[in-house]
Amino acid sequence: MWQAFELAMAKEFRPLMYLRVIGPYDRLRPREAVLADARRSTDDPAHLEWVRRVYDDEVVSATEAQHLESLLVQRLDRLEAALLGHDWLVGSQYSIADLSVAPRVQMYPLVQVPLAPGRHRRVCDWLGRLAARPSFARSEAVQPG
């Protein structure tokens, strides 16, 4: 169930990630440099068109972005309800379910969807419990190759 929840959340999250994080990051460099890098990786027109849309801030409209934000907040509401009386999403211990869902939720602020303790206190506490686990804390960074 929680893996399906995460897959659905990903569909709502990714457009905002491209709109609000990757697009601005790309635009730190000249447009042609970004497109040239993409062409070195692929000649697939659909992939190259996607890179152009991200650069040109055409991922989704402002209205659509607002809608996606509201869907993501509804996900927090569902998590908040699921954590009522529970420290973890499934049963009484940390499990794959927590690992499936938490990494993306923790990234909400990056796409400008705040994690507010006022409305989602249990979600914030749950993320705090996860952060206290050494393996989860260390997993935040890519390991050197």
Next chain:
Amino acid sequence: MSTPEDRHAITLYDSHGSPCTRRVRAVLLEKGLAWTTRLLDLTRMEQKRPEYLALNPNGVVPTLVHGERVLYESNVITEYLRRLSRPAALPA
């Protein structure tokens, strides 16, 4: 108890800022497994390079290579890792 399969090297095709690769890293760490990172720059579409598509036709991260096995979809990878016999407390 470890099996011969568990002793194969693990390679993770990873990228910065991906929650999907992060959950794989978390399970690897939880299980105490060592791995080698192959880093892809998604802003340069390296996940769409032909040599990567040959491993993972979906052209997304993560991909995990364990011996002869190539796995993708983070939920499939985490389930695979969870079932590896190396002892660790990580219920389903």
